[in-house]
Amino acid sequence: MSQTNRRGTAIVIGAGVAGLSAAVRLADAGFAVTVLERAPRGGGRTSVFTDRETGERVDNGQHVLFGCYRETYAFLDRIGAAHLAPLQPRLSLAMAREDGRQFTLTCPDVRPPWHLVAGVMRWRALSFIDRLAILRVGAVIQRARRHGASAVAREVPQDWTVSQWLAAHGQTRGLCEWLWHPLAFAALNQSPDVAAAAPFVRVVAELFGPRIEDSAVGLARVPLDELFVTPAVRAIESLGGTVRFKTEAHVIVGDDARVRGVRTADGDITADVVVSAVPWFAFGDLWPSGPPPAIADVAARASQMDSSPIVTVNLWLDGPVLPQPFVGFAGGPMHWAFDKRAIVGESAQHLSIVSSGAIDLVNQDNAAIAAAAVAQLSSALPEMRARRVLRSVVVREHRASFSLAPGGPVRPSATTPIAGFYLAGDWTNTELPATIEGAALSGRIAADAIVAAL
Numbered sequence: 036m037s038q039t040n041r042r043g044t045a046i047v048i049g050a051g052v053a054g055l056s057a058a059v060r061l062a063d064a065g066f067a068v069t070v071l072e073r074a075p076r077g078g079g080r081t082s083v084f085t086d087r088e089t090g091e092r093v094d095n096g097q098h099v100l101f102g103c104y105r106e107t108y109a110f111l112d113r114i115g116a117a118h119l120a121p122l123q124p125r126l127s128l129a130m131a132r133e134d135g136r137q138f139t140l141t142c143p144d145v146r147p148p149w150h151l152v153a154g155v156m157r158w159r160a161l162s163f164i165d166r167l168a169i170l171r172v173g174a175v176i177q178r179a180r181r182h183g184a185s186a187v188a189r190e191v192p193q194d195w196t197v198s199q200w201l202a203a204h205g206q207t208r209g210l211c212e213w214l215w216h217p218l219a220f221a222a223l224n225q226s227p228d229v230a231a232a233a234p235f236v237r238v239v240a241e242l243f244g245p246r247i248e249d250s251a252v253g254l255a256r257v258p259l260d261e262l263f264v265t266p267a268v269r270a271i272e273s274l275g276g277t278v279r280f281k282t283e284a285h286v287i288v289g290d291d292a293r294v295r296g297v298r299t300a301d302g303d304i305t306a307d308v309v310v311s312a313v314p315w316f317a318f319g320d321l322w323p324s325g326p327p328p329a330i331a332d333v334a335a336r337a338s339q340m341d342s343s344p345i346v347t348v349n350l351w352l353d354g355p356v357l358p359q360p361f362v363g364f365a366g367g368p369m370h371w372a373f374d375k376r377a378i379v380g381e382s383a384q385h386l387s388i389v390s391s392g393a394i395d396l397v398n399q400d401n402a403a404i405a406a407a408a409v410a411q412l413s414s415a416l417p418e419m420r421a422r423r424v425l426r427s428v429v430v431r432e433h434r435a436s437f438s439l440a441p442g443g444p445v446r447p448s449a450t451t452p453i454a455g456f457y458l459a460g461d462w463t464n465t466e467l468p469a470t471i472e473g474a475a476l477s478g479r480i481a482a483d484a485i486v487a488a489l
Contacts, residue, residue, distance in 0.1 A: 041067050042489060043307035046297055048072075048284045048321065051079025052471055053459040054312030055267040056110050056478025058276065061310075063113075064486050068276035069304065070268075071297065073283040077264040079314070080435060081471065088426060089351060089383070092258045096347045096432055097373050097387045098471055099221065099361070100253035103241040106475040108253075114266040119257050125150065126250040129358060130160060130213055131415040132365040137358070140214070147244040148176035155214070160365075165209035172204060175236070176243050184240035185466055191233040194441045197223070200232035217363045218242075220370045220391040223468045224436040225343045229392070231441045234468045254360055256377050286311070286321045286456065292329045294455035308485050312459040312478065315340045316434050329452040336445060340462065341438035344431065346393040348408040351426040352384040356418045367411045368396055384422075388412065401429040436469030437462045449481040457481045 042065035047058045050072035062068045076082055082095045100107055102122050111117040128140040138160035142150040155161065155169040179187040191200060197219050201211055211227075219227040222238045242250050255262045268278045284297040286309055296305035311321060318337040319326070326334035348369070357374045364370055368390055375385040388408045390396050396404055405427040412419040437443075446464040449457050459481040460474065467473035 041065055043067070044305070045069070045308045045310065045485070046071060046284070046304060046306040047310045047312055047459075048286075048297065049079065049312035049460070050074075050077030050264065050268075050278060050280070051312060051314075051460075052081060052107075052110075052263055052474035053079075053461060053478045054310070055263060055271075056106070056475045057310050057312060057459045057482045058278075058478075059110065059113060059267055059270050060479055060482035061485065062271050062274040062276045064482065066308075066485075068271055068274070069306070070271065070276070070278040071282045071284040071299065072278070072280050075281050076260065077268070077278070077280065078260050079474075080432065081259040081263055083258045083260045086349075086428060089385075091379050091383065091385065093349060093428070094255075094259045094387070095430060096345055096435065097371070097389050098255070098259060099371075100255075100471065101242060101249065102246065102251040102253070103249035104253075104470075104472040104475070106479055107472050110267075110475045110478075111262070114270045116262050116266045119262050120253040120255045122248060122253040123251040125247055126154070126252065127359070128252075128363060129361070130217070130363045130365055132212075133367050133411060133414040135415060135417060136160070137415075138213075139359075142247070142250060144247060147247055147249065148173045148180075150247055151176070151243045151250070155210070158213075160213045161209050162207075165207045165213075168205050168207045168210050172206065172239065175204065176240055179240035180244050184237050187240055188233045188237035188466065191236050193231070193233065195232040196441065197227035197230050197232050197235045200236065201227065213365045217365065217370055221363075222470065223392075223439050224345060225392040225439055230439040230468075231443075234439055234466070237466055238468065252361070254373070254377065258378060284321070285323050288327050288329075288453055288456070292327065292453055294453055306455075308455045308457065310457045310459055310481050310485070312481075314434070314460060315437055315462040316342065327453065330456070333447045333451060333458070336447065337462070339444045341440065341443065342434040343391075343436050343438050344393050344397040344433045345435035346390045346396045346404060346432075347430040348388045348390075348405055349428040349430070350386045350388065350405070350408065350412075350424055352386065352419075352422045353425060354384055354422050356384075356386065356412065356416055356422055358416075358418075362416070364411065364415055367415070368393070368407050369411045372412065386412075397431050397433060401427070404429045439468055449477070449484045457485060
């Protein structure tokens with residue numbers, strides 16, 4: 036698109052998934068887009084580092100996609116990367132417990148939510164009473180198909196935790212242990228005893244309907260920056276946009292409460308619109324002299340948001356361990372283990388073991404965290420007992436996601452009282468937890484709001 040056909044100029048601060056999603060959509064809409072990222076690389080919490088000993092490019096943390104991630108896959112389709120994270124034909128979930136019991140939940144090819152019901156009914160991990168309990172959640176999913184996942188989630192009392200909601204719907208200890216609690220940790224990055232129920236209900240309703248492929252899992256076959264960042268940057272630049280790393284930006288607002296652009300170390304950049312796509316804990320950094328009165332309430336709420344950590348243990352072994360590309364754990368400090376051979380090649384035996392909501396692990400030393408991961412793998416997977424650990428690398432993300440505990444600050448909308456200034460990021464009011472889908476959705480919402488305002 037030529038410069039004479041441009042709709043305006045837009046600056047996006049932050050090159051994570053939310054910022055890239057907004058930037059690509061704005062560029063497609065005809066804006067001259069500049070993306071500014073203060074880190075040396077993009078991706079945010081989907082960034083990549085190079086391990087100094089193996090030379091492998093290692094994801095900062097494991098991320099799983101699902102078929103119900105419509106915004107994410109629409110974004111990946113647009114930047115030509117969807118084929119790099121293919122979906123399973125249907126949900127197949129291998130689970131293991133520390134006593135060595137292993138069972139796989141496989142959902143048959145029948146209409147949702149009956150595929151989940153049918154899969155659970157024949158899942159040998161559960162007793163007959165456990166299996167029957169799934170019918171009550173099936174009824175919730177059916178209601179979500181009629182009224183929408185968002186509407187059903189809004190019916191949940193705001194002060195309920197996930198555990199309270201599961202108890203109110205008659206979910207047994209066995210079903211919670213083998214299915215709901217691992218899913219809650221994965222989706223919410225918080226204990227079900229702490230996290231609010233409404234986002235969990237939204238996730239369950241989206242995950243198990245209305246298409247059978249909604250619950251299918253997608254795993255990246257490349258490092259996450261090659262899935263999200265590199266193709267997105269290419270798409271932005273192909274439309275005349277610019278992406279700059281190692282560039283800190285501060286928002287400039289005029290006396291008329293209208294955005295003017297941003298200030299960088301290399302000078303000011305004017306723009307018609309500015310999108311903040313930084314995480315909640317960095318929002319205050321956009322205002323070196325303090326937030327303007329018009330945005331003070333949003334800044335205050337952002338500063339009041341608590342965080343929940345993730346710990347990832349990368350293990351290099353002398354042979355394979357996992358029976359499938361990923362395995363979930365029913366109980367224990369670690370929640371999921373992923374085989375990275377699809378990315379690094381069959382010759383490497385690299386596992387990524389994740390502990391979500393890892394408040395008990397995050398402050399332990401690396402040796403203790405790695406030992407906990409090895410001990411759990413050895414108990415749950417007999418194959419691990421014959422393996423030797425060649426190397427371990429622990430990655431901590433203290434602020435991996437915002438807390439979903441009831442009573443937290445109200446999440447802000449994409450539009451703000453400052454004319455021309457918009458918000459994106461999974462912490463904004465998407466009604467979703469801190470997932471890649473929430474980030475991609477927030478970018479689209481912000482971009483659509485900008486286009487609609489012109």
